[in-house]
Amino acid sequence: MSRVAVIGAGAVGTYYGARLAQAGHEVHFLLRRDYDAVAAHGLEVRSKDGDFRVDAPHIHRSSAEIGPVDWVICALKATAIEAARDLIAPCLGPKTRVLALMNGLGIEEQMAGWFGRARMFGGLAFTCINRGEPGVIHHIDYGALAIGHLDDDPAEVAAACALWDGSKVTVSPAPTLREARWRKLCWNIPFNGLAVTAGGVTTDVIMHNPDLRAAAERSMREVVAAGNADLEAHHAPIRLPVDIVEQMMATTDAMAVYRPSTMIDFVDGQPLEVEAIFGEPLRRARALGVPVPSLELLTALMRTLDPARRR
Amino acid sequence: MSRVAVIGAGAVGTYYGARLAQAGHEVHFLLRRDYDAVAAHGLEVRSKDGDFRVDAPHIHRSSAEIGPVDWVICALKATAIEAARDLIAPCLGPKTRVLALMNGLGIEEQMAGWFGRARMFGGLAFTCINRGEPGVIHHIDYGALAIGHLDDDPAEVAAACALWDGSKVTVSPAPTLREARWRKLCWNIPFNGLAVTAGGVTTDVIMHNPDLRAAAERSMREVVAAGNADLEAHHAPIRLPVDIVEQMMATTDAMAVYRPSTMIDFVDGQPLEVEAIFGEPLRRARALGVPVPSLELLTALMRTLDPARRR
Numbered sequence: 366m367s368r369v370a371v372i373g374a375g376a377v378g379t380y381y382g383a384r385l386a387q388a389g390h391e392v393h394f395l396l397r398r399d400y401d402a403v404a405a406h407g408l409e410v411r412s413k414d415g416d417f418r419v420d421a422p423h424i425h426r427s428s429a430e431i432g433p434v435d436w437v438i439c440a441l442k443a444t445a446i447e448a449a450r451d452l453i454a455p456c457l458g459p460k461t462r463v464l465a466l467m468n469g470l471g472i473e474e475q476m477a478g479w480f481g482r483a484r485m486f487g488g489l490a491f492t493c494i495n496r497g498e499p500g501v502i503h504h505i506d507y508g509a510l511a512i513g514h515l516d517d518d519p520a521e522v523a524a525a526c527a528l529w530d531g532s533k534v535t536v537s538p539a540p541t542l543r544e545a546r547w548r549k550l551c552w553n554i555p556f557n558g559l560a561v562t563a564g565g566v567t568t569d570v571i572m573h574n575p576d577l578r579a580a581a582e583r584s585m586r587e588v589v590a591a592g593n594a595d596l597e598a599h600h601a602p603i604r605l606p607v608d609i610v611e612q613m614m615a616t617t618d619a620m621a622v623y624r625p626s627t628m629i630d631f632v633d634g635q636p637l638e639v640e641a642i643f644g645e646p647l648r649r650a651r652a653l654g655v656p657v658p659s660l661e662l663l664t665a666l667m668r669t670l671d672p673a674r675r676r
Numbered sequence: 677m678s679r680v681a682v683i684g685a686g687a688v689g690t691y692y693g694a695r696l697a698q699a700g701h702e703v704h705f706l707l708r709r710d711y712d713a714v715a716a717h718g719l720e721v722r723s724k725d726g727d728f729r730v731d732a733p734h735i736h737r738s739s740a741e742i743g744p745v746d747w748v749i750c751a752l753k754a755t756a757i758e759a760a761r762d763l764i765a766p767c768l769g770p771k772t773r774v775l776a777l778m779n780g781l782g783i784e785e786q787m788a789g790w791f792g793r794a795r796m797f798g799g800l801a802f803t804c805i806n807r808g809e810p811g812v813i814h815h816i817d818y819g820a821l822a823i824g825h826l827d828d829d830p831a832e833v834a835a836a837c838a839l840w841d842g843s844k845v846t847v848s849p850a851p852t853l854r855e856a857r858w859r860k861l862c863w864n865i866p867f868n869g870l871a872v873t874a875g876g877v878t879t880d881v882i883m884h885n886p887d888l889r890a891a892a893e894r895s896m897r898e899v900v901a902a903g904n905a906d907l908e909a910h911h912a913p914i915r916l917p918v919d920i921v922e923q924m925m926a927t928t929d930a931m932a933v934y935r936p937s938t939m940i941d942f943v944d945g946q947p948l949e950v951e952a953i954f955g956e957p958l959r960r961a962r963a964l965g966v967p968v969p970s971l972e973l974l975t976a977l978m979r980t981l982d983p984a985r986r987r
Contacts, residue, residue, distance in 0.1 A: 562873055563980040576976035583972065658969035661894065665887035669874040 366390050367435040367528060370456040372428065372449070374399070376494040377466055378440025380502050381510070381534065383410050386419045388532035393423040393431045395452065400426055402499030411497070412504035414533060433458030436528060438488075439476075440466040443641035444673065450479045457484075464488050464512065464525065468553065468626070469641020470546055470649070473515045485515040486525050487542045489549050493623070506621075509535040513542030541601050547592030548605060552613050553625070553642050554588050555581040558663040560628035561637065561670060568623040572614075584659040585610050591650035591657055598653060627667075636673035643667050677701050678746040678839060681767040683739065683760070685710070687805040688777055689751030691813050692821070692845065694721050697730045699843035704734040704742045706763065711737055713810030722808070723815035725844060744769030747839060749799075750787075751777040754952030755984065761790050768795075775799050775823065775836065779864065779937070780952020781857055781960070784826045796826040797836050798853045800860050804934065817932075820846040824853030852912050858903030859916060863924050864936070864953050865899050866892040869974040871939035872948065872981060879934040883925075895970040896921050902961035902968055909964060938978075947984035954978050 369392045371382035379394065386392040386408075396403055408419040425431050428451075437456050441449055446467075453463060453476070463480060465472045466488040473487045493506040510529070514521040522538045529536040539545035559571050559581055571577040593604050606612065617623075630637050643664040650657040668674065680703045682693035690705065697703040697719075707714055719730040736742050739762075748767050752760055757778075764774060764787070774791060776783045777799040784798045804817040821840070825832040833849045840847040850856035870882050870892055882888040904915050917923065941948050954975040961968040979985065 559977075562977050564986075566980065570980075574976075574980060576979050580973050580976040583969065658894065659973050662891050662970050662973050665885075665891040666870075666873050668887050669877065669881075669885060675875075 369436045370431045370434040372439045372452050373441035376496045380494045383419050384532045384534045396424050399499040409501045428452050428455040437463045443467050443469045443638040444636040468638050470645040482515050488512045511537050511539045513539030513545050551588045555584040557625040557627035560625045561631045562666045565632045587657040591655045594653040594655045634672045637671040639667045680747045681742045681745040683750045683763050684752030687807045691805045694730050695843045695845050707735050710810040720812045739763050739766040748774045754778050754780050754949040755947040779949050781956040793826050799823045822848050822850045824850030824856050862899045866895040868936040868938035871936045872942045873977045876943045898968040902966045905964040905966045945983045948982040950978045
């Protein structure tokens with residue numbers, strides 16, 4: 366059994382931490398505003414796969430109180446990346462591994478600058494999880510994780526996946542983390558971007574509106590081009606699937622009414638993950654000379670619409 | 677002196693109609709909601725060039741009451757184009773000319789389909805005019821008109837300009853109406869578009885934000901390319917000025933805080949002139965094979981954000 370710290374106990378962090386606790390790991394949650402509620406009532410996950418509770422979770426108000434662990438799961442919002450360093454550092458021992466369960470590009474690289482590359486992993490959560498009242502998480506759909514290692518070390522990827530053995534989370538290895546990150550962006554850039562800039566709409570509105578649907582597809586093709594150029598520049602062994610656009614459009618057609626995370630933040634007046642999801646991909650596309658006019662415009666609009674900048 | 681009908685007596689129509697009345701023309705205003713106020717108090721223009729009044733204006737509740745005139749000035753919103761036919765028709769005699777003082781592309785062509793090409797003119801108002809209380813117009817800045825003829829007949833253009841002799845409006849002939857329309861779109865597409873999609877911002881916000889400014893410039897270059905392709909396809913004798921982008925950016929830098937008309941409509945929850953300013957230029961660009969990715973995305977967003985569609 367491993368000792369695990371969950372830094373950033375929002376919906377995603379709490380859910381996956383609770384799944385590890387359910388599997389018998391010693392999971393420590395860093396909590397702020399929900400501390401008292403969880404101290405009183407524990408954690409509760411209402412899941413489409415069956416509800417469960419973590420009755421006396423290890424909860425803490427500071428990372429120093431947690432101390433060194435085997436695994437740090439960092440599920441902060443990408444907008445809080447600057448705070449991540451100080452929140453994670455107290456949990457690090459010589460062999461601690463760090464899994465960034467966050468959106469966007471460049472997160473693992475930035476953390477590697479602080480903590481070294483060898484211990485850095487990236488996780489991609491394909492899931493629909495919302496917060497309920499304090500201490501309650503609603504697991505609505507999906508839930509799989511893909512995990513890659515920053516240097517794509519196969520033994521490290523296997524170790525990261527092994528952590529989840531015996532848990533109810535389906536984990537798949539991402540042999541090339543860079544490819545996995547871009548693959549997720551192929552969806553997040555068009556759909557998170559259009560959901561916000563079209564005024565705060567759900568994915569079904571985009572799919573059923575011919576203009577927005579075409580805009581999503583154009584934007585996605587730009588991301589595929591930029592991602593493949595980035596993979597090529599880094600001599601990655603794989604490229605994005607040739608039919609990824611058709612696949613993702615079909616998947617999204619099949620999805621129920623869905624509120625992308627950035628759209629939820631926008632409607633709630635919360636900071637948007639603009640730089641991780643839009644700004645960094647845009648910078649890479651520009652550096653690689655890949656034309657991404659939709660991404661240029663979406664990024665400009667997202668930066669302006671970001672409630673964090675309008676305050 | 678001419679007999680003139682003003683159809684669409686919003687800020688722009690009323691202002692230019694009042695200027696013609698001031699110059700001694702017999703100007704008839706079609707009014708709806710402001711009829712009673714204007715009947716009681718007349719028209720008042722509070723102008724940076726000096727306030728003036730039209731004390732007993734000819735006002736009417738129907739076009740039939742006006743009957744045939746020498747000039748129809750149609751200053752309806754482009755979103756009301758379908759209503760224009762029935763509103764204008766009763767004012768037409770065999771020699772009546774029609775000046776469309778409206779935004780966007782394709783207005784004169786559509787009216788020509790109803791009334792014939794020979795009598796169709798387009799006017800471009802470079803001005804900042806707002807409505808005040810009913811019957812009161814605030815003329816804040818600028819005020820010049822450019823007028824062209826749908827078939828670019830020089831004698832007709834001269835006749836149209838001559839109407840304004842003796843008035844306080846500076847009128848310049850537009851020898852190629854198509855070029856004049858595209859020239860205005862070079863400004864309206866980026867600035868009206870971004871002012872709305874960035875959340876309802878003024879032009880100075882766009883100019884001072886590096887992302888939005890770059891987006892405005894990119895969008896403008898697309899419009900220049902589309903406009904020049906359209907001019908070439910129609911064997912027009914001129915093209916858009918080579919330095920138009922730099923000129924317009926400099927002009928806009930020099931402007932005070934400005935609220936583009938579409939942004940005002942957006943903030944007020946009124947229908948947006950999407951098809952005239954965005955949709956028709958986009959259709960022409962596509963037909964001509966000119967890539968306009970920013971215009972594609974702006975049009976998709978504007979159509980979705982249009983309050984007329986969200987009702």
